Amino acid sequence: MNQLPLLSILTFTPLIGAILLLFVNKNSHGVLRTIAMAVTVVTFVLSLPLITGYNAPGSDIGGFQYLENIPWIAAGPFQMSYHLGIDGISLWLVILTTFIMPIAVLSTYTAVEEKVKEYMICLLLLEVGMIGTFISLDLFLFYIFWEIMLIPMYFMIGIWGGKNRIYAAVKFFIYTAVGSLLMLVALIVLYFKAGGGDFSILRFYQLHLDPTTQMWMFLAFALAFAIKVPMFPLHTWLPDAHTEAPTAGSVILAAVMLKCGTYGYVRFAMPLFPEANAQFTPLIATLSVIGIIYASLVAMVQQDVKKLVAYSSVAHLGFVMLGVYALNQQGVTGGMLQMLNHGVSTGALFLIVGFIYERRHTRLITDFGGLAKQMPVFATMFMIVTFSSIGLPGTNGFVGEFLVLLGSFESNLRWYAIIATSGVILSAVYMLWMFQRVMFGELKNPKNQTLKDLNAREVAIMLPLIFLIFFLGIYPRPIIDSMAPSIDKMIAQTKVQKQVAEAAVPAVPALPPGHMAVPEAGAAPAGMPAGHPAMPEAGAAPAGMPAGHPAIPANNEAK
């Protein structure tokens, strides 16, 4: 279909950039920054054809496209392939990565003055790891990219971080490494259960494992991903890492790396082990809800703006997990959108914290107050981002959170959804309270009276993010449309056992997942439309349902 190995080019452009940087004099900061910027912009531009090319007419709609499959390590019985491909789920995460990277690079122009060369190399290597993680279809390759991400991030936190940087870096590393090593064991076991051959995820999807094996392997995979997400109670590395990391590091960590965890659930842990997944759904949903509430409460009492944003991350990812585990069209779509939204809005929040930190070298809320008078442009942008993070209608946060809550309400996670809703209110409380204390009130502190507003570069960093906040808030349809077929496939795969049992059920039912479904299914309104905006064959959905706003009509119907 497509002769050009676009995904490989995409993955290794940053690597070539990093190698190029090795040969630049370490004192010519301008050249280093320009090259890094150019490389990330080129990568972003290269990734754009994926959007238009995905689901091109005649392709495998919703399946994996842009496939590349080259035997890589083949010895004896062993087969590992360099197997790449994207579907609607990974497509947008790749775009998010390539989109965030230039912003991250641009944000370092004044923030990083020391060891610029090493910093830029770390950033570019990180991009290689992140893109690779999202596009690998071979589990072994996935594991390698997954681990490659660790090293540059470790260095970024440890070298350019704050006071406690080494502690934070080591904690980050050990937490993540322990989880992924257990995943490695599970991966090898999975390979044997599949009976040799290669490590292709597509082949593993066909397996039917016995429940006990599924349980252990699900636990190993889920642990690795839960640490990365991070889910309560494994989240403790995150506030440390975020607080100590330099701005660009925090932005990337929040915007992209945490998504690797949730992506891991959607791509691997859930569809590979459907029965175990159903079994553990209550546990994961409980942890997600605890995460939402607990992190929101902790965020409320934070003195440090950056820590507050870090805890808000934990809460937001709780929403993502809840949506994904609703395992219906709205829920998973909401979860996916929420991943992108969180990337945009929390990325923006960390940038904002970075701006203010560069000016004042403090992040304590009590050191500020009344900044709105001194920095009107900054105040406006901060406001918009805050609203997006709270999930005000019209911003991106609303669409995602709403779909998540709707989806989980319709599934058998109804009570979880009801409790999680309080998280929405809590998020408004901690964000707005923080905003009020930082931006409004009297401009008492003399140091704050000389603050300069955002300069052109900083505005240029923020504008694309603000554009996306509104774009995703008002017209998310193109994204939902291109994700929907892949999400259907993922749901069908995860519910495969059930479908075998109820072979008569047509298409993808909007039934709750797993075996506990039966009693509650009756309670849920029969034929509740799955919010299938994009699928023409979703006959159950009322005709003419505007796909751009799946949330609003669905809401009416729920009433």
Added chain:
Amino acid sequence: MTISDLYTIMPIVITAGAALFVLLCGPMLLSASLTAIGVTASAAAGLWAALGTPASTQAVSGLCFTPLARFLIPVFCFAAAVTLLLSHSYNERRGIKGEEFPATVLFALFALCVLPCATNMLILFLALESVSFAFYILVSMDLNRAESGEAGLKYLLMGAVAAAFTAFGFALLFTGSGTLQLSGALARPDNRAIISAGWGVILVGMAFKLSLVPGHLWTPDVYQGAPAPVSAFLSTSSKVAAAALLLILLALFPPMPELRVPLAALSVLSMVLGNLAALLQQNIKRMLAYSSVAHMGYLSLALLSGSRDGYAAVLLYGAVYTAMNLAAFGAISSLSIDEERELVTDYAGLGFTAPLRGGVLALAMISLAGIPPTAGFIGKFFIFYSAIKGGSIALAIIGILSAAASAYFYLRVVAQLYMHRSQAPAPRAVSLAEGLALCLASAMILVIGVYPGPLLKAIDTALQ
């Protein structure tokens, strides 16, 4: 014996000849040229072995260029060449003079080359002991440091005990099988008890050589006391040689059921205690010594599986471990000033003041921690792969968890290199030979990490 037979064992001839030449003509030549001769001879022997085809017949009685030898000799030669490259400027700084050093390294290499070629238990034993003999000398080569001599003595005493055990084990195997020939020696079923006893005693000897817990006690002292290039050579080649000896014997006398429990115990103890002890070390060479205890624990985990996959993993890990430890000790040797930098904290900030050597040391640490895309990861992956395939999932999980803990102390070195301000005296410029050696070792780490295919193929043919 014909000329063509001689060609097949040419690596042995080359190394022996070079060792004698260096020893005899040393006083008349510059020390730089002696090193050059040594490196050339090692490279030539390694290439000859790598490009040659394994022979099916014995070249001389007791020696045959086996497929295993074809794989191992290049590994040994690589280690020796890197050691020689590293040692030249190190020895100049430390005042280690004379032709004995390169000659002894070459003599050790000669014995190492003989070992996988042996077709006779006596030759096998002699080769192993000759290797140890050369190392006793190399370890105590630094006359200006008391620790060096102490380390040599310690190694000699422990080594002698180990040798006694090994010899006794061979004797029992001989009694059980009735022949010293390795090719035809098949255990008669009624002698199973004697064979098993022989195995047990050999295992004790090998636990010393491989520094498996509880035979590891000499390791930290010897690594610490020996000159850094010698530690590099010792920690790689002598271990690989001992592992190769076990492989050769396992191929002939497979009493796996009896061996399983002791080997599993040795493996678990080494993995857990090695890593735990390494967590506490402040001295980088002692840390690497305990880490080597843990790594040999991983290696015996693969041996335990008793399958072809396991043996392949052992050979792979041998090669990988050689590259990693050469890089680590190479960087230590090359970063030394008048004295070696002993403490981990002595390496603060060197990642920026000495980018090449700091980078190599960091790469070696990351690889030892088993993080992709380095060779260490590929090696560990195949170890745990074979262990799980062999059914020891519990052991594999213990191993993996201890490997996760080990990340902490490896990363501590990396953190010192890059995340602390430099208080240490500035390093001197890197010499050409050292740079070459370090680049070779790190290239190995990265190439095996990214594209291990050819190496795996070579191992596959070596196991026939």
